[in-house]
Amino acid sequence: MTDIDEALKTRATQWFAKLRDEICAAFEACEDDVAAAGNPGGLEAGRFERTEWSRPAGEGAGSQGGGGVMSVLRGRVFEKAGVNISIVHGEFSEQFRAQIPGAAEDPRFWAAGVSLVAHPRSPRVPIAHMNTRMIVTTKGWFGGGGDLTPVFPDDADTADFHAAFRSACDTYDADYYPKYKKWCDEYFFLPHRDEPRGVGGIFYDNLDSGDWETDFAFTQDVGKAFRDIYPAIVRRHMDDGWSAEDTEKQLIKRGRYVEFNLIHDRGTKFGLMTGGNTEAILMSMPPLAAWP
Amino acid sequence: MTDIDEALKTRATQWFAKLRDEICAAFEACEDDVAAAGNPGGLEAGRFERTEWSRPAGEGAGSQGGGGVMSVLRGRVFEKAGVNISIVHGEFSEQFRAQIPGAAEDPRFWAAGVSLVAHPRSPRVPIAHMNTRMIVTTKGWFGGGGDLTPVFPDDADTADFHAAFRSACDTYDADYYPKYKKWCDEYFFLPHRDEPRGVGGIFYDNLDSGDWETDFAFTQDVGKAFRDIYPAIVRRHMDDGWSAEDTEKQLIKRGRYVEFNLIHDRGTKFGLMTGGNTEAILMSMPPLAAWP
Numbered sequence: 001m002t003d004i005d006e007a008l009k010t011r012a013t014q015w016f017a018k019l020r021d022e023i024c025a026a027f028e029a030c031e032d033d034v035a036a037a038g039n040p041g042g043l044e045a046g047r048f049e050r051t052e053w054s055r056p057a058g059e060g061a062g063s064q065g066g067g068g069v070m071s072v073l074r075g076r077v078f079e080k081a082g083v084n085i086s087i088v089h090g091e092f093s094e095q096f097r098a099q100i101p102g103a104a105e106d107p108r109f110w111a112a113g114v115s116l117v118a119h120p121r122s123p124r125v126p127i128a129h130m131n132t133r134m135i136v137t138t139k140g141w142f143g144g145g146g147d148l149t150p151v152f153p154d155d156a157d158t159a160d161f162h163a164a165f166r167s168a169c170d171t172y173d174a175d176y177y178p179k180y181k182k183w184c185d186e187y188f189f190l191p192h193r194d195e196p197r198g199v200g201g202i203f204y205d206n207l208d209s210g211d212w213e214t215d216f217a218f219t220q221d222v223g224k225a226f227r228d229i230y231p232a233i234v235r236r237h238m239d240d241g242w243s244a245e246d247t248e249k250q251l252i253k254r255g256r257y258v259e260f261n262l263i264h265d266r267g268t269k270f271g272l273m274t275g276g277n278t279e280a281i282l283m284s285m286p287p288l289a290a291w292p
Numbered sequence: 293m294t295d296i297d298e299a300l301k302t303r304a305t306q307w308f309a310k311l312r313d314e315i316c317a318a319f320e321a322c323e324d325d326v327a328a329a330g331n332p333g334g335l336e337a338g339r340f341e342r343t344e345w346s347r348p349a350g351e352g353a354g355s356q357g358g359g360g361v362m363s364v365l366r367g368r369v370f371e372k373a374g375v376n377i378s379i380v381h382g383e384f385s386e387q388f389r390a391q392i393p394g395a396a397e398d399p400r401f402w403a404a405g406v407s408l409v410a411h412p413r414s415p416r417v418p419i420a421h422m423n424t425r426m427i428v429t430t431k432g433w434f435g436g437g438g439d440l441t442p443v444f445p446d447d448a449d450t451a452d453f454h455a456a457f458r459s460a461c462d463t464y465d466a467d468y469y470p471k472y473k474k475w476c477d478e479y480f481f482l483p484h485r486d487e488p489r490g491v492g493g494i495f496y497d498n499l500d501s502g503d504w505e506t507d508f509a510f511t512q513d514v515g516k517a518f519r520d521i522y523p524a525i526v527r528r529h530m531d532d533g534w535s536a537e538d539t540e541k542q543l544i545k546r547g548r549y550v551e552f553n554l555i556h557d558r559g560t561k562f563g564l565m566t567g568g569n570t571e572a573i574l575m576s577m578p579p580l581a582a583w584p
Contacts, residue, residue, distance in 0.1 A: 192564045262554035291577030
């Protein structure tokens, strides 16, 4: 593997856990603060529950060791929100080596990251996804991003979500935002429906500018941007009521979310095919979805 | 293409439509006959609605022409049941030619078939799938099968479902049933969950014994076996009531069904990747599914 030292891996890993804690706190604060109209079922405020998983490293091609922590909130604002952190290591199997930078030379890898999907109960509150990760093979890089999937798109939400990521990007490189926004638009697209998953955001991968500190700072800023803007958007809408028709539209949109994640999402496919933790990977599935 | 003449294609196509009509009639009879306990919502008997789709043949690799008819029932016994017939032709794209018998020599193909998925409203009535098809490239063959996915497996149902297919198989070859049952068990399996989709049935493909008439007769008998046994199993349970807990289990089982179809099912992947009719292909999705 590359000479990225253990101290850097530790710093990245600690950051992913800290970001997880901050986002979980922001979500739980929404749970506490929702008004009666936004909680027609009269449910109690939800809290994240954590489950650790781990498995011993195997031997040879395709083996993976490591583990992670799933944090799941089943609440009144968030019908289901999952935030996973994981630190895994092992060897890529033959089929993956050619696709992964630096893995052809040496199949060993180390990877850590934080991954989040939020399925709000209210159809008026957008679904969101965020992920950031650090990968080490004979090369080392960061990847991540966030995207918003409203059932009822709202121009101000879309503009502010993008502005938050643009601000994180522009500090580092004026090319980042246009490039990563485009990547997001292309990636989160359902060709069989000929429709985008949502209103976009940013998506980046294989980021290795040659300056680890700067790339890590950028990755932190992407996480912070999401941590600040998404709960703010949730709060704009969480106190509003909604109709049964709104819910029907939400369930259909969630069905599209399922289609994207199971048919197209690289992370999901990669995880399931490399024997990742199924419960953690499929935490992204909505609590209820419809194909009427 | 092979010299299988148009008359044979027409006979197969007509059979698929006839089988569709007979199954639709059997399902509608269930809709008429359900007792009050099996229809707690007091819904009216459902009827199949048909939608034709077609598209002009394109040119060159990957092109497909033809069309089909979707028949969808949204009723009181069957919350959603879809029966599709299709007749398509065209050329396989480069990526598929190596995988399809006889397509490496000449990429042109013709295919017709009938495909069914039934999602009953009652968790006490098993989900079912059936498909039979005739394919022509430079070779010609039949494929198909049926499998049962109960939320609450019932030994008598499982035994009778298998016995029906065994009977269809044994008329032709004593090796068919054990071979096709095993194929079904291996095919309808969710490796990421380490669980079978349901209680099996039979699955066969590339059937070309050298005697088209016999293979066609077998394929008809497979369809007839399903046409007779599945509605009989539905009738055993459709008049029973169920609990909210039963429904919760049903929604989770349907989630697994979604996972299988979108992650593993060859027909679904093949259809979506070759630009098939998305609505027809995803007719197999349950009306509502849960990942709690």
